[in-house]
Amino acid sequence: MRGKMEPVLRIKDLKTEFFTYTGVVKAVRGIDFSVNPGEAVGIVGESGCGKTVTGLSIMRLITYPPGKIVSGEVSLDGTDLLKLSESEMRKIRGAKISMIFQDPMTSLNPALTIGFQLSEMLILHKNITKEETKKKIIELLSMVRIKSPENVFNQYPHQLSGGMRQRAMIALALSCEPKIVIADEPTTSVDVTIQAQILNLLQDLKSRVNSSIILITHNLAVVAGLCSRIIVMYAGLIVEEGNDRQVFDNPKHPYTWGLLRAVPRVDEQEKERLSTIKGLPPDLMSPPKGCPFAMRCSYAMKICFEERPPYFNSEEGHRTMCWLLDKRAQKVKRDE
Amino acid sequence: MINEKELFEPVKTEEIEAKEYIRPSIGYWADAWRRLKKNKLALIGLYIIIVLIALAIFGPMVSVYEYDATNLNNVYAPISGSHWFGTDELGRDVFTRVLYGARISLAVGFVASFINLIIGVLYGGISGFMGGKVDNVMMRFVDILYGVPILLIVILLMVVLGPGLTNIFIALGIGYWVGMARIVRGQTLSLKEQEFTLAAKTLGASRTRILVRHIIPNAIGPIIVTATLLIPNAIFFEAFLSFIGLGVSAPVASWGVLASDGVRSFQSHPNLLFFPALFISITMLSFNFLGDGLRDALDPRQRK
Amino acid sequence: MRKFVIQRVIAMLITLFIIATITFFLAKAIPGGPFTKEKAVPDAVLKNLERKYHFDDPLWKQYADYIISLAKGDLGPSFRYDALTVNDIVRKGFPVSALLGFVAILISLGLGLPAGIISAYKQNFWQDNFVMFFSILGISIPNFILATLFMYIFGLKLHIFNIAGWGRWQDVILPAVTLAAYPTAYIARLMRSSMLDVLSQDYIKTARSKGLSEYRVMIIHALKNALIPVVTYLGPLIAAIFTGSFIVERLFFIPGLGRYYVTSIYDRDYTVILGTTVFYAAFLIIANFVVDIIYAFLDPRITYSTEKIK
Numbered sequence: 001m002r003g004k005m006e007p008v009l010r011i012k013d014l015k016t017e018f019f020t021y022t023g024v025v026k027a028v029r030g031i032d033f034s035v036n037p038g039e040a041v042g043i044v045g046e047s048g049c050g051k052t053v054t055g056l057s058i059m060r061l062i063t064y065p066p067g068k069i070v071s072g073e074v075s076l077d078g079t080d081l082l083k084l085s086e087s088e089m090r091k092i093r094g095a096k097i098s099m100i101f102q103d104p105m106t107s108l109n110p111a112l113t114i115g116f117q118l119s120e121m122l123i124l125h126k127n128i129t130k131e132e133t134k135k136k137i138i139e140l141l142s143m144v145r146i147k148s149p150e151n152v153f154n155q156y157p158h159q160l161s162g163g164m165r166q167r168a169m170i171a172l173a174l175s176c177e178p179k180i181v182i183a184d185e186p187t188t189s190v191d192v193t194i195q196a197q198i199l200n201l202l203q204d205l206k207s208r209v210n211s212s213i214i215l216i217t218h219n220l221a222v223v224a225g226l227c228s229r230i231i232v233m234y235a236g237l238i239v240e241e242g243n244d245r246q247v248f249d250n251p252k253h254p255y256t257w258g259l260l261r262a263v264p265r266v267d268e269q270e271k272e273r274l275s276t277i278k279g280l281p282p283d284l285m286s287p288p289k290g291c292p293f294a295m296r297c298s299y300a301m302k303i304c305f306e307e308r309p310p311y312f313n314s315e316e317g318h319r320t321m322c323w324l325l326d327k328r329a330q331k332v333k334r335d336e
Numbered sequence: 337m338i339n340e341k342e343l344f345e346p347v348k349t350e351e352i353e354a355k356e357y358i359r360p361s362i363g364y365w366a367d368a369w370r371r372l373k374k375n376k377l378a379l380i381g382l383y384i385i386i387v388l389i390a391l392a393i394f395g396p397m398v399s400v401y402e403y404d405a406t407n408l409n410n411v412y413a414p415i416s417g418s419h420w421f422g423t424d425e426l427g428r429d430v431f432t433r434v435l436y437g438a439r440i441s442l443a444v445g446f447v448a449s450f451i452n453l454i455i456g457v458l459y460g461g462i463s464g465f466m467g468g469k470v471d472n473v474m475m476r477f478v479d480i481l482y483g484v485p486i487l488l489i490v491i492l493l494m495v496v497l498g499p500g501l502t503n504i505f506i507a508l509g510i511g512y513w514v515g516m517a518r519i520v521r522g523q524t525l526s527l528k529e530q531e532f533t534l535a536a537k538t539l540g541a542s543r544t545r546i547l548v549r550h551i552i553p554n555a556i557g558p559i560i561v562t563a564t565l566l567i568p569n570a571i572f573f574e575a576f577l578s579f580i581g582l583g584v585s586a587p588v589a590s591w592g593v594l595a596s597d598g599v600r601s602f603q604s605h606p607n608l609l610f611f612p613a614l615f616i617s618i619t620m621l622s623f624n625f626l627g628d629g630l631r632d633a634l635d636p637r638q639r640k
Numbered sequence: 641m642r643k644f645v646i647q648r649v650i651a652m653l654i655t656l657f658i659i660a661t662i663t664f665f666l667a668k669a670i671p672g673g674p675f676t677k678e679k680a681v682p683d684a685v686l687k688n689l690e691r692k693y694h695f696d697d698p699l700w701k702q703y704a705d706y707i708i709s710l711a712k713g714d715l716g717p718s719f720r721y722d723a724l725t726v727n728d729i730v731r732k733g734f735p736v737s738a739l740l741g742f743v744a745i746l747i748s749l750g751l752g753l754p755a756g757i758i759s760a761y762k763q764n765f766w767q768d769n770f771v772m773f774f775s776i777l778g779i780s781i782p783n784f785i786l787a788t789l790f791m792y793i794f795g796l797k798l799h800i801f802n803i804a805g806w807g808r809w810q811d812v813i814l815p816a817v818t819l820a821a822y823p824t825a826y827i828a829r830l831m832r833s834s835m836l837d838v839l840s841q842d843y844i845k846t847a848r849s850k851g852l853s854e855y856r857v858m859i860i861h862a863l864k865n866a867l868i869p870v871v872t873y874l875g876p877l878i879a880a881i882f883t884g885s886f887i888v889e890r891l892f893f894i895p896g897l898g899r900y901y902v903t904s905i906y907d908r909d910y911t912v913i914l915g916t917t918v919f920y921a922a923f924l925i926i927a928n929f930v931v932d933i934i935y936a937f938l939d940p941r942i943t944y945s946t947e948k949i950k
Contacts, residue, residue, distance in 0.1 A: 107842045110843075110941060112860075112861070156940045300347045302344070330346070492663065572782055575784075576887070580890075596784075609785075613785040
């Protein structure tokens with residue numbers, strides 16, 4: 001039984017904004033969460049909810065102009081990354097935190113070989129020889145189930161299939177044995193059949209590797225089975241957080257209900273229409289003062305439009321930002 | 337104040353729909369115009385061009401002198417109140433000649449650009465729209481044409497045809513449509529594949545209708561930019577041709593001819609070269625600024 | 641790769657052939673031109689021409705002869721000057737122009753490329769605005785105006801350079817700089833927009849996420865990709881240098897091919913015009929071909945386009 005551990009990553013009140021010529025887009029509006037060593041956390045939400053920006057903010061890859069991390073704290077093993085100089089941060093990137101990007105086709109440099117691109121990080125952060133690096137990379141490539149890794153080492157990205165490219169990206173992210181791997185929509189840009197393979201691979205790797213994983217996706221089905229803790233984001237805020245059992249079996253936020261309802265089920269008896277959440281996300285340049293989901297929520301109350309709800313704890317480790325959990329609110333039945 | 341109990345009352349759905357939080361979307365052109373306005377240089381360019389056009393049209397009418405009125409008693413006069421830019425070697429008023437030259441040079445710029453625009457759009461549009469073998473053949477032809485040094489052909493044509501304004505139009509119209517055709521074809525191809533043309537086709541729209549109503553408005557952005565940038569090129573080439581003796585014939589004078597003549601006496605009378613050169617430079621700069629600004633403003637990727 | 645080269649060679653030959661054909665028929669079209677039997681031409685020259693062009697032969701034979709002699713490298717005699725051939729003119733003038741052009745290319749690449757890179761790196765800061773402003777000037781101001789400006793400032797007023805003549809190494813500088821103005825400006829802008837394009841790509845984000853230094857990201861990751869569109873400009877660059885040379889050589893009194901070309905236009909020396917045009921065209925086409933090959937080397941997608949592994 002594990003004792004209480006210090007979280008490897010602790011995020012406090014993170015706010016990231018984009019200063020465009022039409023206005024300021026508040027992409028991340030104050031989020032807090034932590035990641036424990038060896039844990040797999042999933043951040044789920046629709047496009048534009050701020051999950052990718054969160055991932056980039058952790059790596060401090062937000063470029064100004066137009067984006068800027070406006071406030072907050074991102075502590076890795078106690079060190080606030082936001083206070084580091086750029087050159088200190090570079091030592092962290094790749095070595096302590098690495099990222100797997102969404103689109104493997106555009107995320108690899110077409111003019112450099114796979115071997116070159118994968119070796120760079122190792123050569124930079126660890127002091128090992130070229131031959132050793134090559135050996136290690138080839139090992140990694142076979143670990144991510146790429147056949148004939150020696151050949152792939154000398155090839156260019158366009159010569160590989162989409163699935164292989166994504167696997168190469170995963171190998172890259174793992175090469176320096178970082179403490180945290182951030183995977184941003186790793187299955188979105190590949191075929192469905194490849195998706196299954198990648199997920200399979202990630203599950204397999206999780207048991208073999210010591211890193212914590214932050215998995216960012218809009219697809220709830222992807223986090224099931226892989227992540228032990230789930231964070232639901234909407235309009236730049238965390239609306240619900242809990243472990244996988246809590247969120248899947250006993251979700252408390254209407255948005256989470258909507259997300260779960262929207263997952264088509266194979267065992268559905270009647271021919272039902274695909275369920276969607278009506279409406280559109282709010283404009284993040286002038287976000288509403290109340291709960292961001294109120295406009296689309298079938299259970300909204302007057303107070304939801306007036307004031308942003310605080311977090312209510314329903315169980316140890318399960319919190320929800322919703323007025324429905326306030327004891328003054330009427331009990332509602334979740335529409336399954 | 338609303339009492340607490342009321343605050344926790346559920347809200348009816350109609351009330352929810354009344355609250356619109358969605359950002360109003362701006363039209364493509366309005367957004368582009370707004371972006372263009374922010375670009376000071378482009379705006380300055382635009383205003384200068386408008387002023388130049390006005391000068392070109394009305395200037396020679398208003399001026400006291402005729403552009404070809406010689407006055408051998410007053411050659412090489414310096415800048416003065418009665419001759420704002422001085423006079424040339426035949427006593428003609430330089431200011432009037434420069435304004436008249438504006439007509440010629442701007443006309444060459446616009447007409448040549450227009451001719452190339454039409455040819456390029458038609459050729460590229462048809463090629464892209466037809467697709468398949470037709471497109472292949474047409475593009476092969478363009479590729480080969482692209483490899484041919486157009487300026488040399490233009491020079492040869494001018495040698496063959498002889499000097500004169502219409503000949504310049506012909507010569508300039510021959511070669512420069514190629515770039516435009518490529519762009520238009522690329523646009524047509526990509527737009528053809530996009531969903532909305534598919535949607536229109538499913539609705540039963542005829543092919544011409546698709547072309548006119550859907551493809552052309554969307555492809556217009558790069559077309560406008562290319563056309564705008566063709567104008568200074570045309571003006572430059574006309575000046576260039578004049579400089580090597582292949583331009584319009586005297587006494588009709590474009591800025592190129594004026595500059596070319598001015599070079600001969602620039603050490604003693606720099607005003608003869610200076611003013612036409614100034615006008616050429618300002619015109620080309622203005623069109624380039626404007627073209628650049630248009631390119632940035634019409635780039636759909638930059639919409640936020 | 642080999643397929644690519646062969647394709648390009650064929651395209652090149654076709655284009656050369658087309659140029660030759662165009663020049664032939666244009667020459668036929670010129671009133672009083674070289675392929676007619678106008679009496680306005682001095683007898684000696686007429687004899688030359690008759691010997692060469694066999695005016696009495698049927699059209700197709702004249703055409704075939706013309707093509708064959710071109711293929712052998714004979715560019716024809718002068719129309720106006722009895723003892724002169726186009727080959728002579730080219731032999732005399734081309735080395736001069738080549739030197740001038742070479743220096744101009746060095747300047748434009750040496751100045752334009754770094755300017756564009758810095759401009760992209762410091763987008764919207766003063767370095768960017770500075771470079772952009774001057775590059776628009778360079779593109780917009782025709783080089784004959786620049787030439788006279790430079791001559792005035794550096795030649796007459798400051799007495800640093802001669803404004804004419806060709807003999808000392810300093811004489812190259814002013815004309816080369818004038819010639820290089822437009823290409824430098826164009827390359828700077830092209831490099832800038834290419835770099836900006838590349839820097840917005842996802843793989844740059846990946847590179848940064850590895851913790852690589854900004855220098856390495858720019859030079860090793862970005863530059864190689866950004867250079868590709870710039871390489872495709874090399875062909876037009878050479879063409880621009882040629883056309884610029886017509887003016888620059890005339891203004892600075894440099895005895896290069898461009899100046900002879902312009903003179904021949906004034907003289908209406910038709911055969912020289914045609915022959916020189918063919919020479920220029922051939923040179924440009926071959927240069928374009930070489931550029932295409934360089935391009936293929938730079939972009940691995942072309943080199944290895946045929947293989948794909950599952």
